[in-house]
Ligand code: SF4
């Protein structure tokens with residue numbers, strides 16, 4: 001299993017230029033180098049050399065990291081900070097009973113039984129049959145919200161949607177450093193996919209998309225790696241743009257958009273926001289800054305998280321829109337949690353489906 005020492009060379013590549021500080025939403029609140037990749041790499045170097053021990057204080061800094069990957073996008077050395085921070089989290093996780101209990105509770109309840117129960121009552125649609133087929137990976141939150149939107153929209157494009165019952169993508173286990181459970185998610189995903197002769201997957205959750213795309217990096221078995229590398233994973237917005245599906249809203253609506261960290265390019269969503277008839281799209285300042293989803297679980301770090309939430313909330317209010325659209329169910333939960341009734345948050349796809357002319 002890949003461990004912190006395997007990232008020694010990557011950590012060594014850090015030139016300490018500090019560009020990650022500009023991109024990191026946590027650093028901008030704390031101003032503390034230990035909360036951004038540059039400072040974390042210095043600590044982790046000390047651990048690898050045996051000069052430092054993996055203490056609860058260092059673990060706390062690893063936990064504060066939102067695993068949003070914004071720092072890596074600006075890093076001139078091309079370091080994937082999230083992989084390194086997760087490998088470091090794993091070092092702490094291995095020896096911490098408390099972390100193991102927390103991870104067990106999260107994976108069995110929040111990302112286990114609760115979405116499964118909600119799924120029983122969620123609105124579902126049976127797909128029509130077409131020659132072109134695609135598999136839908138909805139994720140836990142989509143399980144609760146049902147598959148109706150995706151099925152109906154893609155059926156309009158004459159695409160049949162296969163909706164297997166996937167388990168959670170494992171993002172929470174990954175962030176907690178519980179890599180053994182995360183790898184079980186990979187195995188379950190492969191077992192489900194092997195039942196179908198379809199190599200294309202669409203997702204509606206940016207976090208699930210990033211997580212399942214990264215499976216190939218963390219998978220240890222070569223046969224599984226080869227299988228995973230043949231699967232094409234696309235966000236549904238690529239599908240809409242590729243098929244030039246023009247949407248028209250029933251009435252004029254003004255809305256802004258929050259970009260989830262795990263969306264790498266905005267071209268597809270921009271195309272939809274700018275080509276939907278009757279939608280007045282207004283740009284929000286720092287629309288691409290993390291919503292702080294991971295922060296919802298950081299009970300110990302309320303001060304930092306509140307500041308992060310406040311900035312995002314102010315930017316939403318200053319945009320003048322009363323509606324915020326996003327494309328990650330995790331972001332949706334976070335943005336709603338601090339709305340205080342001043343704005344409404346909708347999943348972009350759901351919003352388009354519910355408000356568009358039939
Ligand atoms: S941007 Fe990359 S190279 Fe520069 S300090 Fe941050 S982690 Fe190091």
Ligand code: SF4
Pocket residue numbers: 023024025026027035036037064065066067068069070071072081082
């Ligand atoms: S992953 Fe996000 S929160 Fe973590 S150090 Fe990088 S920019 Fe900061």
